[in-house]
Every structure is written in structure tokens, then in C-alpha cells.
Amino acid sequence: MTTDHDALPVEEAVRAVRTNSRRKQVLDAAVEVMQRTGFHQMSMQALADEAGVSVGLIYKYFGGKEDVLLATILTILDAFRDQLEPAMDAVGDDPVERLVAGMRRYIEIVDENLNATVLTYRESRTLDAAGRARIKELEVESSAPLRAALDAGIAAAVMNPVDVDLMVFDIMLLAHGWALKHWHFGAIYSLDEYIRLQTRFVLNTLIPAQHRENYAQLLS
Amino acid sequence: MTTDHDALPVEEAVRAVRTNSRRKQVLDAAVEVMQRTGFHQMSMQALADEAGVSVGLIYKYFGGKEDVLLATILTILDAFRDQLEPAMDAVGDDPVERLVAGMRRYIEIVDENLNATVLTYRESRTLDAAGRARIKELEVESSAPLRAALDAGIAAAVMNPVDVDLMVFDIMLLAHGWALKHWHFGAIYSLDEYIRLQTRFVLNTLIPAQHRENYAQLLS
Amino acid sequence: MTTDHDALPVEEAVRAVRTNSRRKQVLDAAVEVMQRTGFHQMSMQALADEAGVSVGLIYKYFGGKEDVLLATILTILDAFRDQLEPAMDAVGDDPVERLVAGMRRYIEIVDENLNATVLTYRESRTLDAAGRARIKELEVESSAPLRAALDAGIAAAVMNPVDVDLMVFDIMLLAHGWALKHWHFGAIYSLDEYIRLQTRFVLNTLIPAQHRENYAQLLS
Amino acid sequence: MTTDHDALPVEEAVRAVRTNSRRKQVLDAAVEVMQRTGFHQMSMQALADEAGVSVGLIYKYFGGKEDVLLATILTILDAFRDQLEPAMDAVGDDPVERLVAGMRRYIEIVDENLNATVLTYRESRTLDAAGRARIKELEVESSAPLRAALDAGIAAAVMNPVDVDLMVFDIMLLAHGWALKHWHFGAIYSLDEYIRLQTRFVLNTLIPAQHRENYAQLLS
DNA sequence: TATGAATGAGATTTCATTCAT
DNA sequence: CATGAATGAAATCTCATTCAT
The missing domain is CATH 1.10.357.10 (Tetracycline Repressor, domain 2)
Structure with missing residues (x-):
């Protein structure tokens, strides 16, 4: 029963790192997909698949397409x-x-x-x-x-x-x-x-x- | 009884001219709209409106978007x-x-x-x-x-x-x-x-x- | 300068025959096209082409599709x-x-x-x-x-x-x-x-x- | 920290059941609408309405009309x-x-x-x-x-x-x-x-x- | 944090029908 | 009588985005 509702500095740092890593993961995938298909042809589902995450998660790290x-x-x-x-x-x-x-x-x-x-x-x-x-x-x-x-x-x-x-x-x-x-x-x-x-x-x-x-x- | 249902050369020429004029009309509009919005943002309806023709007509003169x-x-x-x-x-x-x-x-x-x-x-x-x-x-x-x-x-x-x-x-x-x-x-x-x-x-x-x-x- | 605005009986008969012939022409084409494609897949243009008449003419002889x-x-x-x-x-x-x-x-x-x-x-x-x-x-x-x-x-x-x-x-x-x-x-x-x-x-x-x-x- | 993002057999089964139920829901509606209007007259919107789902969802469970x-x-x-x-x-x-x-x-x-x-x-x-x-x-x-x-x-x-x-x-x-x-x-x-x-x-x-x-x- | 089912607006495209010539 | 250019409504299908779990 670990609680993580009080954000210790360490946990904040961990989160920041993970956030950056997630963003990078998605951005790398974005370059990859866009170079194949172009921005407009890229669906968020395709981006999610390429990045190995769910569609919903992309919206946690980015405002939109x-x-x-x-x-x-x-x-x-x-x-x-x-x-x-x-x-x-x-x-x-x-x-x-x-x-x-x-x-x-x-x-x-x-x-x-x-x-x-x-x-x-x-x-x-x-x-x-x-x-x-x-x-x-x-x-x-x-x-x-x-x-x-x-x-x-x-x-x-x-x-x-x-x-x-x-x-x-x-x-x-x-x-x-x-x-x-x-x-x-x-x-x-x-x-x-x-x-x-x-x-x-x-x-x-x-x-x-x-x-x-x-x-x-x-x-x- | 005068019949004019044969495709006389004159009529063919008239049609060719009209076709060219229609194509030009649409292409001019296309440049105009695309410069504003880009190709993917341009809807066929917007193109038709700009060109002053109906959506359906564009498909008579072009194969598609x-x-x-x-x-x-x-x-x-x-x-x-x-x-x-x-x-x-x-x-x-x-x-x-x-x-x-x-x-x-x-x-x-x-x-x-x-x-x-x-x-x-x-x-x-x-x-x-x-x-x-x-x-x-x-x-x-x-x-x-x-x-x-x-x-x-x-x-x-x-x-x-x-x-x-x-x-x-x-x-x-x-x-x-x-x-x-x-x-x-x-x-x-x-x-x-x-x-x-x-x-x-x-x-x-x-x-x-x-x-x-x-x-x-x-x-x- | 032949005028045909007064419908002589002979002309009426001629017209009736032609009307029937036109209808038959279209109906034969209709069976032909529908057997290939079905009714809904048959476009009026395709019907007109098969019948060798213009689209508009079909509407002179039939109320619609x-x-x-x-x-x-x-x-x-x-x-x-x-x-x-x-x-x-x-x-x-x-x-x-x-x-x-x-x-x-x-x-x-x-x-x-x-x-x-x-x-x-x-x-x-x-x-x-x-x-x-x-x-x-x-x-x-x-x-x-x-x-x-x-x-x-x-x-x-x-x-x-x-x-x-x-x-x-x-x-x-x-x-x-x-x-x-x-x-x-x-x-x-x-x-x-x-x-x-x-x-x-x-x-x-x-x-x-x-x-x-x-x-x-x-x-x- | 309990994670449940792995596809457990249970979750797979749940999904399979839901998929079947959704498909049945749409197919029942399809019979219902087609008997009223025929296949070609049935619009995907009408089918969606009858099935009580959105149009887009039908395309998740079926390849098309x-x-x-x-x-x-x-x-x-x-x-x-x-x-x-x-x-x-x-x-x-x-x-x-x-x-x-x-x-x-x-x-x-x-x-x-x-x-x-x-x-x-x-x-x-x-x-x-x-x-x-x-x-x-x-x-x-x-x-x-x-x-x-x-x-x-x-x-x-x-x-x-x-x-x-x-x-x-x-x-x-x-x-x-x-x-x-x-x-x-x-x-x-x-x-x-x-x-x-x-x-x-x-x-x-x-x-x-x-x-x-x-x-x-x-x-x- | 993470998922993906669900939504529904919007896109392209087709085509029955009309009407000026 | 005959044409076919033009219309525009309607159809199928996609996909960015949301949200309950």
C-alpha cells in the first residue's frame, strides 16, 4: 500500500525524467511516422502504435496533434x-x-x-x-x-x-x-x-x- | 428538319475551350485557397465556393482532390x-x-x-x-x-x-x-x-x- | 421550314411508335445493366450510355430511376x-x-x-x-x-x-x-x-x- | 504499486465478450433496419441510431457497410x-x-x-x-x-x-x-x-x- | 499513470435530377 | 426532340479527442 499523493522532491524528479522520456519517445516516433506519411496522413493511432503507447497517453504529454x-x-x-x-x-x-x-x-x-x-x-x-x-x-x-x-x-x-x-x-x-x-x-x-x-x-x-x-x- | 446532334468540329472546339476555362477557373481558386490554408486544410467545398462552381463540377474536370x-x-x-x-x-x-x-x-x-x-x-x-x-x-x-x-x-x-x-x-x-x-x-x-x-x-x-x-x- | 406544331393523326402515330421504341431501347439497356451491376449500382449515366441516348432523354420517357x-x-x-x-x-x-x-x-x-x-x-x-x-x-x-x-x-x-x-x-x-x-x-x-x-x-x-x-x- | 496494464487473460475474455455483444447489437439493428428499408437505403447513420451506438463505432467492429x-x-x-x-x-x-x-x-x-x-x-x-x-x-x-x-x-x-x-x-x-x-x-x-x-x-x-x-x- | 472504447463532426466523392441550349 | 453541363444533397468512412475504468 504505497501512497504517492505527497510529492517528495525525489518523486518529482523521477516524474520529470519519466515525462521527458515519454515525450522523447513520442517525438522520435513522430519524426519516424511523419517522414513516412507526412503530418496530415499520420493518425494519432499510428503515432501511438509507433511510440508503443496508447492514444490517450499522448494527450497527457501533448496538447493535441x-x-x-x-x-x-x-x-x-x-x-x-x-x-x-x-x-x-x-x-x-x-x-x-x-x-x-x-x-x-x-x-x-x-x-x-x-x-x-x-x-x-x-x-x-x-x-x-x-x-x-x-x-x-x-x-x-x-x-x-x-x-x-x-x-x-x-x-x-x-x-x-x-x-x-x-x-x-x-x-x-x-x-x-x-x-x-x-x-x-x-x-x-x-x-x-x-x-x-x-x-x-x-x-x-x-x-x-x-x-x-x-x-x-x-x-x- | 435540321439536326445538330452530330459532334461538329465547331462544337468540339467550343467544348474544349469551355473545359480549359473551367479548369483554369478551378486551378486559380485552388492556388488562392491553398495559399491561405494549405492543401490538406482546403475542403472541396471551400474550393468550389472560391471557384464559384459546385462541388460536383470539380469532379467533372479533375479526378479528385x-x-x-x-x-x-x-x-x-x-x-x-x-x-x-x-x-x-x-x-x-x-x-x-x-x-x-x-x-x-x-x-x-x-x-x-x-x-x-x-x-x-x-x-x-x-x-x-x-x-x-x-x-x-x-x-x-x-x-x-x-x-x-x-x-x-x-x-x-x-x-x-x-x-x-x-x-x-x-x-x-x-x-x-x-x-x-x-x-x-x-x-x-x-x-x-x-x-x-x-x-x-x-x-x-x-x-x-x-x-x-x-x-x-x-x-x- | 417544316412546322409540326399541329399534331396530325399520322404524326401522333409516328410519335407513339417512336416513344415506344425509345422506351424499349432504354428498358432493354436497363435489364442489361442491372443484370451486371444491380439496380442501385446502376447510374443513370451508365444506363444512358448502354441505351445510346443522353441522360436527359431518359427523363422524357420515364419519371425517374x-x-x-x-x-x-x-x-x-x-x-x-x-x-x-x-x-x-x-x-x-x-x-x-x-x-x-x-x-x-x-x-x-x-x-x-x-x-x-x-x-x-x-x-x-x-x-x-x-x-x-x-x-x-x-x-x-x-x-x-x-x-x-x-x-x-x-x-x-x-x-x-x-x-x-x-x-x-x-x-x-x-x-x-x-x-x-x-x-x-x-x-x-x-x-x-x-x-x-x-x-x-x-x-x-x-x-x-x-x-x-x-x-x-x-x-x- | 499494482499495475494492470498487461493483457491478462481475464481482460482478453472481457473484451471478446464485449466485442461479440457489440457486434450482435449492430447486427440485430441491421436486420431491423434492412427489413424496413433494404440494404442500399439503409444509411450508416440510420443503422447507428437503431443500434444505439455512434457511426464511428460500427467501423470498429465491421470493415464497412x-x-x-x-x-x-x-x-x-x-x-x-x-x-x-x-x-x-x-x-x-x-x-x-x-x-x-x-x-x-x-x-x-x-x-x-x-x-x-x-x-x-x-x-x-x-x-x-x-x-x-x-x-x-x-x-x-x-x-x-x-x-x-x-x-x-x-x-x-x-x-x-x-x-x-x-x-x-x-x-x-x-x-x-x-x-x-x-x-x-x-x-x-x-x-x-x-x-x-x-x-x-x-x-x-x-x-x-x-x-x-x-x-x-x-x-x- | 495508462488504456482504448466511444463519439461525432467533417471529409471526399457520387449521382439523380434539372434546364439552358 | 435531344443533349450533357451543372447542381447539391446525401452517402460512406476517418480520425482527433474525450473519459470511464
């Missing part, structure tokens, strides 16, 4: 936000090196979340205004390290004074392209080739003539 | 295919000029079909394999003039020997970006600025040092 | 009513011979209208009360010659004094059975065998011992 | 199959007694399922090939006890050597006739009269002269 979608997309965007800066920090202080590392990691994350990335484009419109705003915000946020590298490079005159806003979004577009046009690119390039080619494309515009020899390998 | 979607997307892709080459022909033979004109027109068409372009990305996955294949085919087809300009420019050594396949799809990505990221770009650039900036981005990579002064205006 | 059904069923029942007595008259006055000839012809008509007969059973309930009453009436009417032969045979003591009402309907049931259970009977008996066997079944009960040798062939 | 029809018909045929032999066993070993008891019970079941029996004839064609095959199979199966009695009677020479196949189906036809022609028979005969008359009809053909006095009561 659209909320699952929002959470799924946010999870993906979180990955970009959280993994980009560490990868750039690992290569040191040189703005060009940082940018190159950032682009590489960005495209790698896209590759690791191929279907989820496409999902972001396909289903954003499904969300309500608040959800869409949150996504845009996260996308801008996640691109901040790239923006910082460009600003630093331009300030240090190792990059041409390009329009930073445009360049950041162009880089993201080219990265997302690996998923959006994977039916085309995936057939003719390996991931590494794609990264190398797109990086060269960007550096060609960025690196001024007097510094090009420093990055000969990247520009060849 | 998905067929409306396919036809809508194909209509948009047709615009790209049909309008790109004429715009490029209008500027003469110089490969660079042709490419610049092509990019301009491409982005302009995207601008004229902002919502429809997004539709192409968002709803392609909804179609069956045959429909998706048809779309990819048309996209490749529509990009042929750009590809030709690149090939010609490289052959004439007025462009660097870039990877043509990648460059063509990158250009399309950047063009589509005007629609895909319009929530961002639309707020900070005019259409002309966007065209100019993206054109410069591409030409920076394409034009070899010894020819850059010829296109100074485009590269500044 | 249900009216087509009623007319179709009545046409079949008319065949029974009109063809039974002549076949019985052809064999002379002997009540037993007349009954045998009637049964033979009845089952033959069923065989000639296999699907239409089944239709009668399947779709009667679809009709309104008036239509159903009309059908029952016609069925009773069409059985009158059989009833007369039984009455005559019993009066002349060449048949046992069976319950005439029951016997008439039993004979009809056994005749209809050729259509209703054709999936079974059709596979193991020829039409003639079926007729001979069912006739013997009925005569076994009807013919008194002292007359059986007169009909030895039928009873063997 | 046609599946409801098939299940309804099969339920009726099951009654024939399951109730015939016991009734015949109850009267002992005499083949004639067994046959008579079988006919009586057969017609009684028809009487107890008047509308359902008509349904079997009216709506079989609506089913797909598999469903129709299943029905024919069950009908043959359900007649097996009658067939056995005839075979035994003929072997024991207490019955004339009639065509057994035909006789079995004729008996079924006459039994079904109580439902098919109830608009006629029902008005002039009681159930018992109908049974007695049809039994006499059959026995007249079956019982040879030398045994007729044993069954005088049935033959009078």
Missing part, C-alpha cells in the same frame, strides 16, 4: 542551435575556419535529419501564428554563430563586406537544399562532396583576392 | 518552363547576359507565384510516385536554359569551370528562397535588391578575374 | 402473362397436358430472362407500395392459366384435389428457382432436365393412381 | 446450420421422421427470420465474389442433414429413388417461399398449415405406395 508537430519541429531546430556553436568553437578563432566548420556541421545535421528538415518546410504552414513565429525565431537564433563568424571576418577584413543577412540565409538555403533536393543531389554527390562544393561556392564570394592563397585547398 | 493539387503544381512549373527561355533570348547571345536575364526572370516568376512556389515544396510529398516523378522531370526541364547558358559560358571561357549541375540547382534554390524565406527576405529587401544581390553572389563565383571588369556593374 | 425499375420489372412480368396461355392452348384441352406445357413454358421464360427474374426478387422492395402492389397483382394474373388448368383437372378428377393456391405458387417457386438457384442447378442440370424433373415432382402429387399409366413417360 | 451485410446474412445462415440437425436428432432414427422434422424446423427458422431470409435473396448479389461464395457454401452445408435423411431413406428403400440434389434444393425453395411469398401465403395459411401442406407435397413424391399407410397422417 498540432502540438506534437510543433514540438517535433522545435526539437529539430534545437539540434541546429545546440550543435552548431560547439562545432565552430572546436576549430579555433579564425573566422573563415569557423564559418567553414559551421557550414560543414550545419549540412551534416541536415543530413542526419533529412526527413525532419523537409518536414520543417512542409508543415510550418500547418501551425498557428504563434507556432510559426516561434520557428522563425529559432531559425534566426540557430544561425547566430554563422552570422557572428561573418561579422568577425568582415571586421577583420579577411572577408569581403557582403550583405551578412543575405549570406546567412543563403548558407542555410544551400544547407537545407541537401534535404529539399535530395532526390537530385543525393544521386550525384556524396555528403562530403556536397559540403566541399557548397563551401567553395560561398568562399569564392567571401574571400578577397589577397587572402585566397591561405585557403587554396578550400577554394580549389 | 489530389489531381487538383497535381494540376496546380504542374501549372506553376509550366510557367517556369515556358517563360524562361524567351526572357533569355531577348538579351542576345552572351552567356553571362543570358544567365543574368534567366536568373532575373526566374526570381520574378517566383515573385509572381509566391504562394504557388511554396506549394510546390510543401505538397509534393502528398502526391503519388507518378506525380512526384512528373514534377521532378518538369523542374529539370525548366532549368535547361540556365544549364545551357552555363555550358556555353564555360565553353567560351567567360565563366569558370564550375560544377554545372550544382550551380543550376543552387540558382534555383536561391530563386525559390525568395518564396521559401519571404517572411525574412521580403521584410528587408525589395524584389530588385534580392535579384541583384543573388545575381552578384552567383557571378562572383562564375566570372574569372580577367572578365570581371566587363560586368563591373553586376558585380559591384 | 425508380420508374425505370418498375417498368423493367413490369416488362418481364408481361412476358409471363402474355406467353403462358398461348403455349398452353397449343397443346389442346387436356388439363394435365396444359399444365405440363404451362410449366415448361414458364421455366423457359425464366431461362430466357434469368437475370431479370432474379431482379424481380431483388428489387421489389425498392419500389413504393403502389409499385409493389402492381407487381403482386401481375404475378397473380400471370399464374391464372396454371390455376385454371389445376381447377379443370381437379373438377375432371384427373388430378387429386390439392390445395390449388399453394400448388400454383409452388410451381412458380420451382420455376423461379431455376433463376434463384442457378448457381447450383445450372451447374448440374440442363434446362430440359430441370423442366422434366420439376414436372415429375409436381405430377407425382397431382396424378391419382388410376391415371398414372396415361402419363407414364412424364412420371418416369 | 458491405461487411455488415455479409455478417448479417452469415448470422442467419448459421442459425439454419446450427439448429437443423438437433431438431432432427430429437425425433430418432427413422429417415422419414427425420426429414419431416427437418422441414418443419427449417420453415420455422424461416418464419423466425422472415425478413432476414428475404434479405439473403435480395442482397447476396451486392456482396463481392468471396462473400457470395461463402454464402453458397453455408447454404449447401446447412442442407446437409436433409440430404443425409434422403440418402438414408432411399438406401433403406423407405423413400423413392429421387434425385437427391434436386429434392434438397426444392425443399429449401419451398421453405424460403414462406418468406419470399409471404405477402401471399401469410394471408391464407397459418405457419402450421404451410408446414403441413408443403411436407405432404414432398412426401407424396417420396414415399412409395407400400409405405404410405405408415405415414397416413402426414399424407392426408
Whole structure:
């Protein structure tokens, strides 16, 4: 006869962990099912089956189907936000090196979340205004390290004074392209080739003539 | 006694015209409604109301809801295919000029079909394999003039020997970006600025040092 | 400039003939389509196509879909009513011979209208009360010659004094059975065998011992 | 902490019982509504209302509307199959007694399922090939006890050597006739009269002269 | 916490019927 | 007389969500 109506701190923590684990369980299943069928084709029953839980339980952890979608997309965007800066920090202080590392990691994350990335484009419109705003915000946020590298490079005159806003979004577009046009690119390039080619494309515009020899390998 | 129950050529023609007009009427409405609500949120009743016809009539001209979607997307892709080459022909033979004109027109068409372009990305996955294949085919087809300009420019050594396949799809990505990221770009650039900036981005990579002064205006 | 707004008798007759021909054209098509698909599965468009007329025209000759059904069923029942007595008259006055000839012809008509007969059973309930009453009436009417032969045979003591009402309907049931259970009977008996066997079944009960040798062939 | 989320045998049994009860609830309603309106006129909403459940729930227990029809018909045929032999066993070993008891019970079941029996004839064609095959199979199966009695009677020479196949189906036809022609028979005969008359009809053909006095009561 | 039976609104699609030509 | 485009009501079926257990 264990009673658990008085919530001890330990039990709270246990519950929080279980809650997170349940949410993750459902979100993983959501990505899996949505990549197969798309959001609208995914029934809550199918999601529950994939996640190995009951339909009713999903409603304990999410507000509804659209909320699952929002959470799924946010999870993906979180990955970009959280993994980009560490990868750039690992290569040191040189703005060009940082940018190159950032682009590489960005495209790698896209590759690791191929279907989820496409999902972001396909289903954003499904969300309500608040959800869409949150996504845009996260996308801008996640691109901040790239923006910082460009600003630093331009300030240090190792990059041409390009329009930073445009360049950041162009880089993201080219990265997302690996998923959006994977039916085309995936057939003719390996991931590494794609990264190398797109990086060269960007550096060609960025690196001024007097510094090009420093990055000969990247520009060849 | 005059009988006119035979299908005279004139009547056939009249019917064909009416059929086309009805289809266009519905497809225009489809773009309109889908831009507001997305494909899955669009009910056939809402489509019928927007088109000013009855629900039943839509099924006379289209096989079903998905067929409306396919036809809508194909209509948009047709615009790209049909309008790109004429715009490029209008500027003469110089490969660079042709490419610049092509990019301009491409982005302009995207601008004229902002919502429809997004539709192409968002709803392609909804179609069956045959429909998706048809779309990819048309996209490749529509990009042929750009590809030709690149090939010609490289052959004439007025462009660097870039990877043509990648460059063509990158250009399309950047063009589509005007629609895909319009929530961002639309707020900070005019259409002309966007065209100019993206054109410069591409030409920076394409034009070899010894020819850059010829296109100074485009590269500044 | 032929005017036909004053209806001359000749033209009236022409019209009546054409009307009948059109109705027959549609009814023949109706039997054909209904035997393939059933009444409810038959669309007016399919009926029109089969009849080689337009949908609209059917409504000039029939009140609606249900009216087509009623007319179709009545046409079949008319065949029974009109063809039974002549076949019985052809064999002379002997009540037993007349009954045998009637049964033979009845089952033959069923065989000639296999699907239409089944239709009668399947779709009667679809009709309104008036239509159903009309059908029952016609069925009773069409059985009158059989009833007369039984009455005559019993009066002349060449048949046992069976319950005439029951016997008439039993004979009809056994005749209809050729259509209703054709999936079974059709596979193991020829039409003639079926007729001979069912006739013997009925005569076994009807013919008194002292007359059986007169009909030895039928009873063997 | 007691958990009961495992599917205990008890719970499985409870569910099975509930499933059966729900199915029965819907099937009873189906017979009720179809007898009023016919299968095609019956809307799923009307069926749900009659059964006292929601439309959606019907689809949990049946594959669709046609599946409801098939299940309804099969339920009726099951009654024939399951109730015939016991009734015949109850009267002992005499083949004639067994046959008579079988006919009586057969017609009684028809009487107890008047509308359902008509349904079997009216709506079989609506089913797909598999469903129709299943029905024919069950009908043959359900007649097996009658067939056995005839075979035994003929072997024991207490019955004339009639065509057994035909006789079995004729008996079924006459039994079904109580439902098919109830608009006629029902008005002039009681159930018992109908049974007695049809039994006499059959026995007249079956019982040879030398045994007729044993069954005088049935033959009078 | 967890289940899944039950609901019922809403979706797509069909088709009998009408009517302008 | 003849057509068939157009209508729109009604049908089947799905599925997000709730709630008693």
C-alpha cells in the first residue's frame, strides 16, 4: 500500500525524467511516422502504435496533434542551435575556419535529419501564428554563430563586406537544399562532396583576392 | 428538319475551350485557397465556393482532390518552363547576359507565384510516385536554359569551370528562397535588391578575374 | 421550314411508335445493366450510355430511376402473362397436358430472362407500395392459366384435389428457382432436365393412381 | 504499486465478450433496419441510431457497410446450420421422421427470420465474389442433414429413388417461399398449415405406395 | 499513470435530377 | 426532340479527442 499523493522532491524528479522520456519517445516516433506519411496522413493511432503507447497517453504529454508537430519541429531546430556553436568553437578563432566548420556541421545535421528538415518546410504552414513565429525565431537564433563568424571576418577584413543577412540565409538555403533536393543531389554527390562544393561556392564570394592563397585547398 | 446532334468540329472546339476555362477557373481558386490554408486544410467545398462552381463540377474536370493539387503544381512549373527561355533570348547571345536575364526572370516568376512556389515544396510529398516523378522531370526541364547558358559560358571561357549541375540547382534554390524565406527576405529587401544581390553572389563565383571588369556593374 | 406544331393523326402515330421504341431501347439497356451491376449500382449515366441516348432523354420517357425499375420489372412480368396461355392452348384441352406445357413454358421464360427474374426478387422492395402492389397483382394474373388448368383437372378428377393456391405458387417457386438457384442447378442440370424433373415432382402429387399409366413417360 | 496494464487473460475474455455483444447489437439493428428499408437505403447513420451506438463505432467492429451485410446474412445462415440437425436428432432414427422434422424446423427458422431470409435473396448479389461464395457454401452445408435423411431413406428403400440434389434444393425453395411469398401465403395459411401442406407435397413424391399407410397422417 | 472504447463532426466523392441550349 | 453541363444533397468512412475504468 504505497501512497504517492505527497510529492517528495525525489518523486518529482523521477516524474520529470519519466515525462521527458515519454515525450522523447513520442517525438522520435513522430519524426519516424511523419517522414513516412507526412503530418496530415499520420493518425494519432499510428503515432501511438509507433511510440508503443496508447492514444490517450499522448494527450497527457501533448496538447493535441498540432502540438506534437510543433514540438517535433522545435526539437529539430534545437539540434541546429545546440550543435552548431560547439562545432565552430572546436576549430579555433579564425573566422573563415569557423564559418567553414559551421557550414560543414550545419549540412551534416541536415543530413542526419533529412526527413525532419523537409518536414520543417512542409508543415510550418500547418501551425498557428504563434507556432510559426516561434520557428522563425529559432531559425534566426540557430544561425547566430554563422552570422557572428561573418561579422568577425568582415571586421577583420579577411572577408569581403557582403550583405551578412543575405549570406546567412543563403548558407542555410544551400544547407537545407541537401534535404529539399535530395532526390537530385543525393544521386550525384556524396555528403562530403556536397559540403566541399557548397563551401567553395560561398568562399569564392567571401574571400578577397589577397587572402585566397591561405585557403587554396578550400577554394580549389 | 435540321439536326445538330452530330459532334461538329465547331462544337468540339467550343467544348474544349469551355473545359480549359473551367479548369483554369478551378486551378486559380485552388492556388488562392491553398495559399491561405494549405492543401490538406482546403475542403472541396471551400474550393468550389472560391471557384464559384459546385462541388460536383470539380469532379467533372479533375479526378479528385489530389489531381487538383497535381494540376496546380504542374501549372506553376509550366510557367517556369515556358517563360524562361524567351526572357533569355531577348538579351542576345552572351552567356553571362543570358544567365543574368534567366536568373532575373526566374526570381520574378517566383515573385509572381509566391504562394504557388511554396506549394510546390510543401505538397509534393502528398502526391503519388507518378506525380512526384512528373514534377521532378518538369523542374529539370525548366532549368535547361540556365544549364545551357552555363555550358556555353564555360565553353567560351567567360565563366569558370564550375560544377554545372550544382550551380543550376543552387540558382534555383536561391530563386525559390525568395518564396521559401519571404517572411525574412521580403521584410528587408525589395524584389530588385534580392535579384541583384543573388545575381552578384552567383557571378562572383562564375566570372574569372580577367572578365570581371566587363560586368563591373553586376558585380559591384 | 417544316412546322409540326399541329399534331396530325399520322404524326401522333409516328410519335407513339417512336416513344415506344425509345422506351424499349432504354428498358432493354436497363435489364442489361442491372443484370451486371444491380439496380442501385446502376447510374443513370451508365444506363444512358448502354441505351445510346443522353441522360436527359431518359427523363422524357420515364419519371425517374425508380420508374425505370418498375417498368423493367413490369416488362418481364408481361412476358409471363402474355406467353403462358398461348403455349398452353397449343397443346389442346387436356388439363394435365396444359399444365405440363404451362410449366415448361414458364421455366423457359425464366431461362430466357434469368437475370431479370432474379431482379424481380431483388428489387421489389425498392419500389413504393403502389409499385409493389402492381407487381403482386401481375404475378397473380400471370399464374391464372396454371390455376385454371389445376381447377379443370381437379373438377375432371384427373388430378387429386390439392390445395390449388399453394400448388400454383409452388410451381412458380420451382420455376423461379431455376433463376434463384442457378448457381447450383445450372451447374448440374440442363434446362430440359430441370423442366422434366420439376414436372415429375409436381405430377407425382397431382396424378391419382388410376391415371398414372396415361402419363407414364412424364412420371418416369 | 499494482499495475494492470498487461493483457491478462481475464481482460482478453472481457473484451471478446464485449466485442461479440457489440457486434450482435449492430447486427440485430441491421436486420431491423434492412427489413424496413433494404440494404442500399439503409444509411450508416440510420443503422447507428437503431443500434444505439455512434457511426464511428460500427467501423470498429465491421470493415464497412458491405461487411455488415455479409455478417448479417452469415448470422442467419448459421442459425439454419446450427439448429437443423438437433431438431432432427430429437425425433430418432427413422429417415422419414427425420426429414419431416427437418422441414418443419427449417420453415420455422424461416418464419423466425422472415425478413432476414428475404434479405439473403435480395442482397447476396451486392456482396463481392468471396462473400457470395461463402454464402453458397453455408447454404449447401446447412442442407446437409436433409440430404443425409434422403440418402438414408432411399438406401433403406423407405423413400423413392429421387434425385437427391434436386429434392434438397426444392425443399429449401419451398421453405424460403414462406418468406419470399409471404405477402401471399401469410394471408391464407397459418405457419402450421404451410408446414403441413408443403411436407405432404414432398412426401407424396417420396414415399412409395407400400409405405404410405405408415405415414397416413402426414399424407392426408 | 495508462488504456482504448466511444463519439461525432467533417471529409471526399457520387449521382439523380434539372434546364439552358 | 435531344443533349450533357451543372447542381447539391446525401452517402460512406476517418480520425482527433474525450473519459470511464
